[in-house]
Amino acid sequence: MESRIPASERTSQKLSELLTQGVAEGEARSELIKLAVRKIVEEALEAEVAEAVGRGYYESGAGPGAGYGAAFMLVIALAVPVYAGNNLNGNGLPNGAHYNLNILGKDHCPGDDLKGTNRHTIMVKLNFSDPNANNIVGDNPGNIATLDKTNKIFLTPGDFAVLDGNACDGDGAKFQLPANGTPAPGPDGILGTADDVLTGAVYEIFARELGKPMVPGTHSFITTCGISAGPDGIPNNADDEVVCSTENVILFRDKGQPKAQNVTMQLTTMVVQDLSGGTTRIGIFDPLLYQYFWDYDNNGLRLVQLRFYLLN
Numbered sequence: 001m002e003s004r005i006p007a008s009e010r011t012s013q014k015l016s017e018l019l020t021q022g023v024a025e026g027e028a029r030s031e032l033i034k035l036a037v038r039k040i041v042e043e044a045l046e047a048e049v050a051e052a053v054g055r056g057y058y059e060s061g062a063g064p065g066a067g068y069g070a071a072f073m074l075v076i077a078l079a080v081p082v083y084a085g086n087n088l089n090g091n092g093l094p095n096g097a098h099y100n101l102n103i104l105g106k107d108h109c110p111g112d113d114l115k116g117t118n119r120h121t122i123m124v125k126l127n128f129s130d131p132n133a134n135n136i137v138g139d140n141p142g143n144i145a146t147l148d149k150t151n152k153i154f155l156t157p158g159d160f161a162v163l164d165g166n167a168c169d170g171d172g173a174k175f176q177l178p179a180n181g182t183p184a185p186g187p188d189g190i191l192g193t194a195d196d197v198l199t200g201a202v203y204e205i206f207a208r209e210l211g212k213p214m215v216p217g218t219h220s221f222i223t224t225c226g227i228s229a230g231p232d233g234i235p236n237n238a239d240d241e242v243v244c245s246t247e248n249v250i251l252f253r254d255k256g257q258p259k260a261q262n263v264t265m266q267l268t269t270m271v272v273q274d275l276s277g278g279t280t281r282i283g284i285f286d287p288l289l290y291q292y293f294w295d296y297d298n299n300g301l302r303l304v305q306l307r308f309y310l311l312n
Contacts, residue, residue, distance in 0.1 A: 092260035093206055099160040099308040101175070103153075105211075105298050106168065114165030122175065124151045124167045129297035132223055133242040136273045137288070141230045144240040153294040157285050160308060172293065177308070178202055180268040183281040192271050192279035198264065203310050205267050208260035209253035211302030220301040222263075223248040224270050226289030235290040244295060245270035251301055260307070267294065267306075 088094055105126035114123065128151050133143060152172035156163065160177055167173035180202055186195030207222075214220075223244050230239035247270075249263045272288075273279050284292045 091257065092208065093307065094204075094309050096309055098310075101160075101162070101306040101308070103296065103304045103306065105300070105302050109168030110166060112166065113169070115163065119162045119165050122153060122162060122165045122167055122173045124173075124296050124298055126298060126302070127300055129221075129299060132244040132295055132297075133225065135243060135246045135271060136275065137228055137241070137243050138231075138275045141228075141239045141241045143242050144227060145238065147242050151296040151298060153296065155284055155292045155294065167296070179283060179285045180264070181283065183269050183283055192281045196265065196269075196281050198269070198283075201264070201311060203308050204262060204264045206260040206307045206309070207249055207251070207263045208258045208305050209251050209301060209303070210258055210305055211253060213255050214253045214300045218252070218299045220251040220299050220304070221248045221297045222251070222267065222304075223295045223297070224267055224284065225293055225295050226270060226284075227291040228289050243270075243272055243289065245272065247271055251304055253301055263306075
């Protein structure tokens with residue numbers, strides 16, 4: 001992974017660009033200060049607004065969160081992808097702008113598909129889970145018939161965008177994101193283990209739990225899954241097979257300040273097996289499977305926030 005440009009060097013570069021364009025030095029430095037302040041405000045607003053959304057204020061339009069609507073739209077406008085910094089803050093998040101996706105757990109979901117807008121939210125049922133398929137490709141063809149698409153977020157390649165924001169209905173939600181490099185063995189030299197790496201990764205994903213604390217002892221899980229074309233090799237028919245990774249994101253909202261975790265491997269790769277018992281790791285959109293999705297088993301988490309930081 002290439003090194004990122006330090007903040008001080010980026011500032012010097014920006015100052016040089018402004019001076020080259022004929023901007024007076026005093027004005028140029030003033031512009032840089034404005035940009036820095038804007039970034040600080042962005043981070044603070046986003047944290048507050050996400051917390052308010054998790055408590056249901058923004059969605060209801062009532063209570064203390066009624067005034068958050070304009071701030072929420074401001075944060076969305078500012079949260080455009082740029083390169084992430086090397087260091088993590090005390091909350092576990094890198095510095096830098098990012099694409100933001102809020103997955104909201106709802107007691108009562110909306111009735112429409114939540115399509116056709118520049119939204120950054122996906123609605124899921126607050127309390128819903130179902131058994132995941134195993135990670136063996138070829139051992140259970142035809143199990144596509146039993147797939148419940150509730151709380152499933154189907155993935156498609158492209159620039160970050162929510163295409164369908166309702167995972168509560170019969171066809172699940174749909175999220176667009178880029179492919180993210182190629183899995184490779186880590187220090188142990190074995191592909192499909194916890195120390196694997198991503199070569200050529202273009203972004204990292206950080207998750208943090210927000211909103212009302214969960215009941216102690218409960219957890220929510222996000223697992224990356226895919227669909228095989230089955231024995232006949234033809235997608236979208238009765239012998240297709242659902243396969244899920246052995247890895248997942250484990251989520252729990254406790255009291256106090258939430259801390260983010262890096263979930264890039266869990267959400268952009270899968271650990272799978274073949275019928276001979278061989279284990280490997282594949283990236284999302286690998287041609288081994290024709291459809292990838294996130295299976296969200298939610299056990300009371302009001303809001304999980306996913307942040308996508310582009311890498312140099």
